[in-house]
Amino acid sequence: MKARAYSPYVNFPxxxxxxxxxxxxxxxxxxxxxxxxxxxxxxxxxxxxxIALQLIGTGVFxxxxxxxxxxxxxxxxxxxxxxDARSGGRPQFWQLLVRLxxxxxxxxxxxxxFFWMFWDARRQGWHDKLARTLVVDDDESTKTLAELSAExx
Numbered sequence: 001m002k003a004r005a006y007s008p009y010v011n012f013p014x015x016x017x018x019x020x021x022x023x024x025x026x027x028x029x030x031x032x033x034x035x036x037x038x039x040x041x042x043x044x045x046x047x048x049x050x051i052a053l054q055l056i057g058t059g060v061f062x063x064x065x066x067x068x069x070x071x072x073x074x075x076x077x078x079x080x081x082x083x084d085a086r087s088g089g090r091p092q093f094w095q096l097l098v099r100l101x102x103x104x105x106x107x108x109x110x111x112x113x114f115f116w117m118f119w120d121a122r123r124q125g126w127h128d129k130l131a132r133t134l135v136v137d138d139d140e141s142t143k144t145l146a147e148l149s150a151e152x153x
Contacts, residue, residue, distance in 0.1 A: 009123035010080045010135045012115070021074030026061060030054050059100055066096045071135075081138040085128070088136075095131045102127030 034050055065072045070081040070090060082099075084091045091099075106113025106126045113126030122134055 007123075008136045010078075010137055011123055012117040014078055014080065015075075015117065015123075015135060018072065018074035018078045018080060021077060022062075022072045025073055026058050029061070030057060033057065063096050063100055066091070066099070067093065071138075075135065079138050080135050082133050083136055085122070085124075085132045085134045088134075091131070091133050095133055099127050099131035099133055102130040105130070 033053070037053075062072055065076075066082055069076060070083065075081065082091055082096075083089060084095065102113075102125075106116075117123045117125050120129075124134060128134060
């Protein structure tokens with residue numbers, strides 16, 4: 001039986017699962033925020049304000065997690081992290097902002113920018129390419145002994 005080649009790049013299904021976990025968490029937090037601010041979603045004016053707060057709040061939440069933890073809670077739970085594509089290190093703040101706004105471009109043409117991960121050798125979506133980031137496997141159980149010993153030195 002031939003051994004499966006290991007790739008450090010996280011595939012689309014795993015990234016989708018992380019995004020779904022994040023969506024559940026964000027919806028829960030936004031529901032609590034809406035309740036705490038006692039926003040009446042039946043009112044058109046308050047509903048518009050709530051939508052704006054939710055979009056801004058989600059963006060701030062995502063960027064803070066990317067900045068401090070190199071991933072959102074969903075990515076971290078599934079053993080993934082975001083790195084700079086050139087250095088493999090922590091992405092810079094500007095890269096994270098470009099990545100966030102790149103999500104809009106990835107989603108715009110029927111999600112083609114996200115599905116691009118299926119064809120890309122490094123599993124990058126358009127937002128990753130624009131920001132020069134990668135999503136890599138951070139699960140130590142999948143690493144070789146040589147990789148683990150190199151990290152300790």
